[in-house]
Amino acid sequence: MAFRDDLRRVRAIVWKDLATERRSKAGFNSVAALGITILILFGFALGPDVQTLRDAAAGAIWLSALFAGVLAFNRSYQVELESGALDQLLQYPGPRWVIYVGKLVANAIFVGLILVIVIVVGIVLFQVRIPSAWPSLIGVLVLGAVGLVVLGTFYAAMASRSRAREVLLPLLLFPMLVPVLLAAISASKALLVGDIMQEAGAWIKLLAAYDLIFLVATLWAFEYVIDV
Amino acid sequence: MATPQSELAIEAEGVARRFGARWVLRGVTFALRTGEVVGLLGANGSGKTTLLRIFGTLLKPSAGAARIHGHDVARDTDAVRAELGFLAHAPGLYDDLTARENLRFAAEMSGLPVGTDLDATLDRVGLAHVANERVRGFSAGMQRRLAVARLVLRRPRVLLLDEPYANLDAEGIALMNDVIADAGRAGGAALVVLHELAPAAGVLDRTITIAGGRVAESQPAPAPRIHASRAEQPAHALTAEIR
Numbered sequence: 001m002a003f004r005d006d007l008r009r010v011r012a013i014v015w016k017d018l019a020t021e022r023r024s025k026a027g028f029n030s031v032a033a034l035g036i037t038i039l040i041l042f043g044f045a046l047g048p049d050v051q052t053l054r055d056a057a058a059g060a061i062w063l064s065a066l067f068a069g070v071l072a073f074n075r076s077y078q079v080e081l082e083s084g085a086l087d088q089l090l091q092y093p094g095p096r097w098v099i100y101v102g103k104l105v106a107n108a109i110f111v112g113l114i115l116v117i118v119i120v121v122g123i124v125l126f127q128v129r130i131p132s133a134w135p136s137l138i139g140v141l142v143l144g145a146v147g148l149v150v151l152g153t154f155y156a157a158m159a160s161r162s163r164a165r166e167v168l169l170p171l172l173l174f175p176m177l178v179p180v181l182l183a184a185i186s187a188s189k190a191l192l193v194g195d196i197m198q199e200a201g202a203w204i205k206l207l208a209a210y211d212l213i214f215l216v217a218t219l220w221a222f223e224y225v226i227d228v
Numbered sequence: 229m230a231t232p233q234s235e236l237a238i239e240a241e242g243v244a245r246r247f248g249a250r251w252v253l254r255g256v257t258f259a260l261r262t263g264e265v266v267g268l269l270g271a272n273g274s275g276k277t278t279l280l281r282i283f284g285t286l287l288k289p290s291a292g293a294a295r296i297h298g299h300d301v302a303r304d305t306d307a308v309r310a311e312l313g314f315l316a317h318a319p320g321l322y323d324d325l326t327a328r329e330n331l332r333f334a335a336e337m338s339g340l341p342v343g344t345d346l347d348a349t350l351d352r353v354g355l356a357h358v359a360n361e362r363v364r365g366f367s368a369g370m371q372r373r374l375a376v377a378r379l380v381l382r383r384p385r386v387l388l389l390d391e392p393y394a395n396l397d398a399e400g401i402a403l404m405n406d407v408i409a410d411a412g413r414a415g416g417a418a419l420v421v422l423h424e425l426a427p428a429a430g431v432l433d434r435t436i437t438i439a440g441g442r443v444a445e446s447q448p449a450p451a452p453r454i455h456a457s458r459a460e461q462p463a464h465a466l467t468a469e470i471r
Contacts, residue, residue: 009336009339016329084319087281087314087320088320089337092309092337
């Protein structure tokens with residue numbers, strides 16, 4: 001019964017976060033615009049050579065998603081801080097993981113949509129050929145997005161307690177995301193060129209392991225970062 | 229030694245709290261019996277809100293113990309939160325949700341049964357006519373009323389109220405006093421941070437004054453407590469009577 005109540009709380013937080021984002025609109029539009037702008041800038045920096053663009057596509061797409069994601073993670077707690085709603089949220093009965101999982105799911109949907117936009121624009125801009133192993137590539141995208149959202153949601157909660165949260169979040173998040181990004185970019189690149197070296201599988205396993213470890217660790221640690 | 233069945237609704241035992249090197253509370257000790265309504269007074273920065281946040285499980289005391297109905301606020305947080313209704317200075321509402329959606333969110337987060345009558349609660353605080361409007365367009369007083377609606381929805385036994393009369397008109401003040409009186413009647417208690425005694429004089433049993441991080445004074449409220457039926461009178465009538 002208590003677990004059912006907790007799931008109801010998770011659902012309430014997900015609905016609240018998505019409804020707030022959908023109605024304010026400014027958040028989603030600005031985050032998507034940032035992702036696309038970064039991709040265009042990468043395109044300018046790399047020059048007109050098609051092969052160079054294709055080689056850099058995976059890295060450019062993941063980095064664009066990362067920078068756009070940081071904005072999204074900051075926003076998800078900004079809404080709570082605007083009118084003292086975070087204090088109220090912490091006043092409700094129930095375990096703290098409920099808040100974390102609610103925010104996590106809402107951020108996953110939000111960042112997932114941004115990622116879809118960034119990927120579509122990236123495929124067009126960088127003239128990427130869709131590989132025959134596209135289901136595996138989708139698996140990599142999902143695993144990479146999960147790693148990004150798990151750590152982003154956790155560190156955004158930690159940074160939300162600081163006045164310098166906009167600066168603090170990237171400083172905390174980027175070093176921790178190195179393994180996730182490295183695995184996601186390497187696996188994506190390998191799959192885009194047909195996985196000639198048979199290396200994608202190892203990167204995917206590494207990515208899945210990181211996701212699992214970070215998910216368990218952040219679920220456990222969340223109450224220590226959200227409580228003062 | 230306090231037990232969870234304690235007759236004391238709120239207890240502070242040498243509660244101290246520091247922020248960095250600065251001690252805001254230096255050993256506050258007092259208790260509220262069940263049914264008691266107490267006003268917490270003190271100058272700006274005296275630590276009233278800090279004390280309320282400690283009881284509300286939003287801050288941990290640096291030293292000492294704080295209990296709600298015998299439950300330690302630092303260790304038994306779930307039991308404490310289930311008993312508490314905390315009205316902070318900021319309304320804690322979501323601007324892009326409607327009044328009803330804000331209440332529905334509060335009901336779901338509080339674990340209230342599906343189908344809890346939100347409209348009756350909105351009606352009680354005089355916001356039924358704007359139930360489907362977004363909070364972004366509400367005045368400060370309307371937001372305060374919605375925060376009061378969220379408070380009464382949960383029917384908490386113990387109320388912690390931080391300047392609850394801020395932005396409320398005479399009708400709102402009467403409503404707030406009604407909510408406080410209800411908690412007292414239901415065997416709960418209320419600790420109310422105040423800057424002015426007048427709006428709450430009808431419902432207070434006594435006042436506690438914090439100064440220098442300690443309890444400087446505890447005395448009966450200046451006007452006799454006005455119980456149930458009188459608390460329902462409009463606040464301007466009570467204020468006139470006190471004068």
